[in-house]
Amino acid sequence: xxxxxxxxxxxxxxxxxxxISEIADACAAVGIKKPLLVSDKGLASLPITTATLxxxxxxxxxxxxxxxxxxxxxxxxxxAGLKQYREGGHDGVIAFGGGSALDLGKxxxxxxxxTRPIWDFEDVGDWWTRAxxxxxxxxxxxxxxxxxxxxxxxxxxxxxxxxxEKKIIFHPKILPGVVICDPELTTGMPPFITAGTGxxxxxxxxxxxxxxxxxxxxxxIALEGMRLVKEYLPRAYADGADIEARAHMxxxxxxxxxxxxxxxxxxxxxxxxxxxxHNTHHGTTNAVVMQPVLTFNRSAVEDRLTAAANYLGIAGGxxxxxxxxxxxxxxxxxxxxxxxxxxxxxxxxxxxxxALQDPSTGGNPVEMTYDNTLELLKACF
Numbered sequence: 001x002x003x004x005x006x007x008x009x010x011x012x013x014x015x016x017x018x019x020i021s022e023i024a025d026a027c028a029a030v031g032i033k034k035p036l037l038v039s040d041k042g043l044a045s046l047p048i049t050t051a052t053l054x055x056x057x058x059x060x061x062x063x064x065x066x067x068x069x070x071x072x073x074x075x076x077x078x079x080a081g082l083k084q085y086r087e088g089g090h091d092g093v094i095a096f097g098g099g100s101a102l103d104l105g106k107x108x109x110x111x112x113x114x115t116r117p118i119w120d121f122e123d124v125g126d127w128w129t130r131a132x133x134x135x136x137x138x139x140x141x142x143x144x145x146x147x148x149x150x151x152x153x154x155x156x157x158x159x160x161x162x163x164x165e166k167k168i169i170f171h172p173k174i175l176p177g178v179v180i181c182d183p184e185l186t187t188g189m190p191p192f193i194t195a196g197t198g199x200x201x202x203x204x205x206x207x208x209x210x211x212x213x214x215x216x217x218x219x220x221i222a223l224e225g226m227r228l229v230k231e232y233l234p235r236a237y238a239d240g241a242d243i244e245a246r247a248h249m250x251x252x253x254x255x256x257x258x259x260x261x262x263x264x265x266x267x268x269x270x271x272x273x274x275x276x277x278h279n280t281h282h283g284t285t286n287a288v289v290m291q292p293v294l295t296f297n298r299s300a301v302e303d304r305l306t307a308a309a310n311y312l313g314i315a316g317g318x319x320x321x322x323x324x325x326x327x328x329x330x331x332x333x334x335x336x337x338x339x340x341x342x343x344x345x346x347x348x349x350x351x352x353x354x355a356l357q358d359p360s361t362g363g364n365p366v367e368m369t370y371d372n373t374l375e376l377l378k379a380c381f
Contacts, residue, residue, distance in 0.1 A: 003183075003247040010152055010258055015181040015250070017243055020142065022180060023052060023094070024059035030138035030177035032092030035061055036085050038105030039096045040069040043144060048185050052096065052142070064088055066108075069097075072275055072282075073104040074161040075118050081108040085137075092138040095176065098197065099148030099282065102141055103156035106174045109137040110156075123155060123170035123359055131171050141176035144185045146236075146249035147197025147283050149204060149257025151179045159276050166272040168359055181254065183246035191237055192284075195332035198233040198249055200283030202226060202328075203267050203290060204256025209308060210301045211263030211363040218262035223311055225255035230312055230328075237332055263363020266293045266355075270377060273354035278343045287334045288341050292379040294322050296372070300365035338380045352377055 004016030012029075014022055027035055035056065043049050044067035053063040066081045085093070085108055093112075095105025111118060113135020120130055141151035150156070155170040189197070205225035208218050228248045235245035270293070271285040294301070298318065306317040314320045335341040352374045355361070361368045368376075 001244075003244065011175050011177065011179060013152070013179045013181055013254070017182060017184045017247070019180050020052060020182045020185060021055065023055050023140070023142070024061060026140045026178040026180055027061060027092065027094070030092065030140060032138050032140065033061065034088070034090050035064070035092050035094045035140070036088060036090040036108070037065045037094040037096050038069070038081060038101055038108055039065060039067045040098065040101045041067055043067070043097050043101070046188065048144065048188065049096065064090065069101050069104050071100055072159045072166070072279060073100050074159045076161050077104055078107050078111060078118060078158065082111055085112055090137075092140070094140045094142060095151070096142045096144065098143070098145035099150050099200075102143060102148065102150035103158065105141070106139055106150070106176065107156045107158060107169055109139045110169070110171055110174050112137045118158065118169060119160070119167065121169050121171060123168040128171045133173060136171070136173045139174075139176040141179045142185070143179075143181060143250065143253070145189060145193065145197045146186055146246065146253040147200035149201065149253040149255070151176060151181070152254045153257045157272070164277045165354060166276045166358075181250045183243055183250050186246045186250065187241050187243065189240060191240070192333065194233075194237050194240065195334060196281045196283035196287065197253070198229060198236065198283070199287035199290075199329070199332065199334065201249065201253040201256045202229040202233070203283070203286035204260050204264070205229065205252070206290070207265040207267055207363065208256070208259035208262045210297060210304060210365050211265060212300070212365050213263045213363060215262035218259040221255045222259035222262070223308060225252045225259060226308065227312055228252040228255070233328075234331060264360035265364035266296060266361070266368060266373075266376065268360035269355045269358040269364065269368065270380065272358050272360065273351050274338065274343060277351065278346070280341055280343065284334060285341065287329050287332070288338055289380045290325055290329070291322060292376060294325065295379070296376045297364065297366050343381070346381075348374060348377060
């Protein structure tokens with residue numbers, strides 16, 4: 001089966017093996033003539049990045065790259081990237097990499113023509129309307145992992161380096177103008193990154209599916225996204241060169257990000273502050289807290305997850321689904337709890353307060369309070 005196609009949902013996507021060859025044409029489609037490729041330190045010197053820069057240079061687009069991106073990118077990374085962008089006279093961004101590089105690349109393009117500080121555009125009420133729309137540069141997104149789905153998202157997660165809080169920077173025009181999803185770019189992911197990013201995609205689909213908000217389109221996308229992860233994440237983990245599994249995981253990642261328009265929940269409300277303070281891998285953190293959150297939400301999601309289990313071919317209803325998550329985590333080498341993940345000497349009070357301030361709480365099917373969130377957090381250690 002040829003897993004290739006052009007989609008326009010929720011933005012133009014060129015999907016299929018080898019389609020990175022279209023990078024220059026993708027830039028032309030959104031009017032970029034002098035792009036800054038934003039990647040991360042780990043990717044900067046890898047063959048897939050060098051080959052992409054070669055394609056850009058051959059097309060007369062230069063080979064400028066910014067790669068000073070932390071695993072949890074901060075406003076300091078954004079300021080450094082903006083400096084290079086402006087000094088280089090660039091007119092658009094190619095966001096190239098995993099969630100960190102995608103998020104930062106999108107923010108650099110967004111902030112390139114703004115005069116207000118980045119925190120003025122946090123996803124609060126209508127703060128996004130403060131932006132100068134003419135000051136947002138075009139974006140081409142090229143994911144090299146299969147997890148966050150940031151390539152089809154209208155927001156970026158940026159860590160405040162002073163308060164150690166993850167903030168969601170939102171604007172409709174942060175959504176990239178063209179996305180190239182080439183599964184060949186993901187074959188070099190090591191198994192632990194394949195596992196963590198894959199579980200991030202699963203968490204997005206799971207939380208969107210369980211969110212109480214009304215959004216039937218997202219509901220369907222979330223359910224099928226979970227199925228793709230169930231079928232293909234174990235294969236991608238076992239054999240990184242399995243291009244069919246890599247392709248389906250790229251689809252699942254984009255589906256999860258599209259689906260969570262319907263809402264996220266306690267998994268992300270916990271993992272955002274934990275990652276910001278303790279610098280843990282986001283997707284892996286999601287996987288670690290997933291079973292405690294399922295228990296926390298059971299009263300509200302039992303029937304829904306029983307239906308999901310039936311669709312996914314998991315016996316035993318809700319209990320079967322819960323056990324499946326534990327078995328999947330074990331098979332992927334996910335730590336058993338946050339202690340095993342390396343979270344030591346946590347400030348439980350502050351983590352609880354930060355979780356309650358996270359926008360993801362609004363999509364959790366059980367209301368989160370200080371007391372029950374503190375108990376949930378304790379259950380994750």
